[in-house]
Amino acid sequence: MKIHEYQSKEIFSNYSIPVTNEVLCYNVDEVKAAVHKLGLPVVIKAQVLTGGRGKAGGVKLAKTAEAAVEAANNILGMDIKGYTVEKILVAQGVKFNKEFYVGLTIDRNTKSVIFMGSKEGGVEIEEVAKDNPEAILKFPIDPDLGMTPFMARKIAFALFDDFQLVKQASDIFQKLYKIFLEKDASLVEINPLVVTDEGKVMALDGKMNFDDNALYRQSDIELLNEPTEDERKELAAKESGLTYIRLDGSIGCMVNGAGLAMATMDIIKYFGGNPANFLDIGGSSSPQKVIDAMTLLLSDKNVKVIMINIFGGITRCDDVARGLITALDEMKVDIPIVIRLSGTNAEEGLKIISERNLPTVNSLSEAAQEAIRLCKACN
Amino acid sequence: MSILVNKNTKLVVQGITGRDGSFHTGKMKAYGTNIVAGVSPGKGGQFVHEIPVFNTVEEAVKKTGANTSIIMVPAPLAADAILEAADAGIELVVCISEGVPTLDMIKANSYLKKKGTKLIGANCPGLITPEESLVGILPANIFKKGNVGLMSRSGTLTYLMVSLLTSNGLGQSTCVGIGGDPVAGLYYQDLLQMFEDDPETEAIVLIGEIGGDAEERAAQYIKEHITKPVVAFIAGQTAPPGKRMGHAGAIISSGSGTAEEKITAFEAVGVPVARRPVELPDLLKKQMKK
Numbered sequence: 001m002k003i004h005e006y007q008s009k010e011i012f013s014n015y016s017i018p019v020t021n022e023v024l025c026y027n028v029d030e031v032k033a034a035v036h037k038l039g040l041p042v043v044i045k046a047q048v049l050t051g052g053r054g055k056a057g058g059v060k061l062a063k064t065a066e067a068a069v070e071a072a073n074n075i076l077g078m079d080i081k082g083y084t085v086e087k088i089l090v091a092q093g094v095k096f097n098k099e100f101y102v103g104l105t106i107d108r109n110t111k112s113v114i115f116m117g118s119k120e121g122g123v124e125i126e127e128v129a130k131d132n133p134e135a136i137l138k139f140p141i142d143p144d145l146g147m148t149p150f151m152a153r154k155i156a157f158a159l160f161d162d163f164q165l166v167k168q169a170s171d172i173f174q175k176l177y178k179i180f181l182e183k184d185a186s187l188v189e190i191n192p193l194v195v196t197d198e199g200k201v202m203a204l205d206g207k208m209n210f211d212d213n214a215l216y217r218q219s220d221i222e223l224l225n226e227p228t229e230d231e232r233k234e235l236a237a238k239e240s241g242l243t244y245i246r247l248d249g250s251i252g253c254m255v256n257g258a259g260l261a262m263a264t265m266d267i268i269k270y271f272g273g274n275p276a277n278f279l280d281i282g283g284s285s286s287p288q289k290v291i292d293a294m295t296l297l298l299s300d301k302n303v304k305v306i307m308i309n310i311f312g313g314i315t316r317c318d319d320v321a322r323g324l325i326t327a328l329d330e331m332k333v334d335i336p337i338v339i340r341l342s343g344t345n346a347e348e349g350l351k352i353i354s355e356r357n358l359p360t361v362n363s364l365s366e367a368a369q370e371a372i373r374l375c376k377a378c379n
Numbered sequence: 380m381s382i383l384v385n386k387n388t389k390l391v392v393q394g395i396t397g398r399d400g401s402f403h404t405g406k407m408k409a410y411g412t413n414i415v416a417g418v419s420p421g422k423g424g425q426f427v428h429e430i431p432v433f434n435t436v437e438e439a440v441k442k443t444g445a446n447t448s449i450i451m452v453p454a455p456l457a458a459d460a461i462l463e464a465a466d467a468g469i470e471l472v473v474c475i476s477e478g479v480p481t482l483d484m485i486k487a488n489s490y491l492k493k494k495g496t497k498l499i500g501a502n503c504p505g506l507i508t509p510e511e512s513l514v515g516i517l518p519a520n521i522f523k524k525g526n527v528g529l530m531s532r533s534g535t536l537t538y539l540m541v542s543l544l545t546s547n548g549l550g551q552s553t554c555v556g557i558g559g560d561p562v563a564g565l566y567y568q569d570l571l572q573m574f575e576d577d578p579e580t581e582a583i584v585l586i587g588e589i590g591g592d593a594e595e596r597a598a599q600y601i602k603e604h605i606t607k608p609v610v611a612f613i614a615g616q617t618a619p620p621g622k623r624m625g626h627a628g629a630i631i632s633s634g635s636g637t638a639e640e641k642i643t644a645f646e647a648v649g650v651p652v653a654r655r656p657v658e659l660p661d662l663l664k665k666q667m668k669k
Binding site: 106113245255256259260266275311313 | 475483521591
């Protein structure tokens with residue numbers, strides 16, 4: 001889960017990390033009031049849950065009140081990668097002489113939280129990583145020790161020359177690590193972290209992502225979630241124990257297991273078809289889950305054929321079959337279904353299906369080809 | 380021989396009284412796995428499938444000599460269950476639970492390292508040494524004893540692959556599902572080395588998926604350390620970037636972690652990659668003849 005810059009900086013501020021003075025605005029009148037309060041110059045920044053807003057024109061420096069209003073008018077309502085700007089942040093302009101990048105994320109290989117720092121801040125860090133990977137310093141943090149003062153100092157000395165700055169920065173680094181742990185983050189980033197003309201180390205921007213698996217114990221974070229329409233559908237699915245991602249094809253897929261669901265999408269594409277979605281009904285399927293999954297698939301008007309691919313492990317094929325029969329009884333299904341069942345209790349499942357004269361196929365390739373054939377026949 | 384589990388495995392099931400715990404205990408027992416105990420706090424003294432239930436893992440180990448644990452408890456309780464198993468001296472912990480917070484897994488892995496305990500998962504289907512021991516939720520009937528070692532980040536995709544291997548006459552030494560989470564226990568490198576050292580394993584199948592760089596690292600490891608033939612498959616060749624494909628680890632972020640990069644990494648070190656699951660058995664046979 002992602003949150004906005006202003007929300008990340010509120011969290012930073014609660015942990016006493018210095019951030020810019022700023023006001024969140026929804027309209028131009030609020031921007032005028034914010035400028036009055038903060039003084040000039042100000043920076044107007046689009047608040048959207050995607051990157052690349054600078055390039056899209058979503059960040060503007062304004063030296064006069066008129067310029068601030070004009071910038072706000074331009075940015076509010078702007079479309080950035082499919083996200084409409086509804087909120088803007090008006091931040092006090094700060095004079096600074098140096099920009100740094102600092103971030104914390106999960107490192108799969110050391111199985112720890114890793115701290116990343118770079119003197120090349122203020123630009124997209126992905127580009128630095130690609131063009132000049134040595135410019136990003138990496139420090140895995142021992143989970144038993146945490147971010148010790150010496151480690152924070154070591155990192156700060158690698159980035160700053162002046163001991164006054166090192167002291168401020170190492171304090172910030174320790175706080176960032178604390179935030180990461182206490183909020184179950186998956187990413188905490190400051191880009192740029194600047195040194196102001198007055199010699200103060202400060203976060204000019206902020207970004208935080210969170211571990212979806214830990215949201216159950218982070219209720220204050222969960223409240224900040226602003227899902228898009230597609231994400232709302234995905235979230236509703238998740239509540240029924242389904243993982244759903246909408247795509248743009250016409251073959252609706254129902255699969256158990258993420259890997260098999262991906263392989264099913266791959267094979268549909270391989271034979272020239274287009275999957276309408278990724279849908280993992282997970283393990284431990286109750287018949288209700290299958291009913292929920294059918295409802296979800298049928299709610300997508302692009303779906304012309306449903307392809308069910310189940311390899312039972314913890315999922316029992318007879319549960320799936322029973323759910324499917326109930327779903328067919330309860331709702332009007334007027335599109336063809338291709339079914340493949342194998343694994344745990346497959347025989348029982350197939351028996352239930354065959355009693356209803358529903359067609360089944362033996363292999364994944366066969367299922368994909370049959371779904372594509374039926375899909376073409378619909379057009 | 381085989382790796383990790385065999386006839387000497389003495390299994391304790393943590394979460395044995397739950398719906399899934401009880402169901403799969405029955406399946407594992409029917410397969411012939413030596414299940415010596417179950418654990419469910421507050422339910423000590425009961426029996427599930429005639430297996431004694433204890434309140435703590437420590438008690439189960441003391442009374443039954445269990446050396447391996449399988450965890451089938453709700454995700455918020457899973458990391459604690461892993462720690463409890465390690466504390467009780469269990470050698471191998473297999474965590475099936477799905478949705479465990481990443482920071483919990485980091486903490487658990489750190490403790491396990493100190494105790495010398497091996498972990499598989501979380502969010503994995505477990506493992507099987509055919510005709511000896513099933514520790515997990517894998518459908519037993521598709522496996523056949525043989526000489527192919529298999530490892531995978533995915534559960535059900537593994538079942539598909541195994542059924543293809545078996546129907547093509549390729550039996551398995553041990554099959555391991557390592558799980559789809561960003562931070563997991565044993566990784567490809569660990570298992571590759573175990574299969575390399577196992578005299579019963581003649582060839583290795585590696586099933587990967589998009590996200591992270593575990594497959595790229597595995598390719599490098601194969602180049603430097605593995606002499607046995609290896610064949611791979613990567614799921615998610617058509618997955619769109621920025622979307623988490625079910626597994627917490629399966630996401631293409633800022634253009635890295637794609638299937639194409641992983642396929643290239645394997646082919647560069649002489650590991651052929653099947654484009655479709657059905658192609659894998661023939662590729663494997665060809666490699667084994669070389």
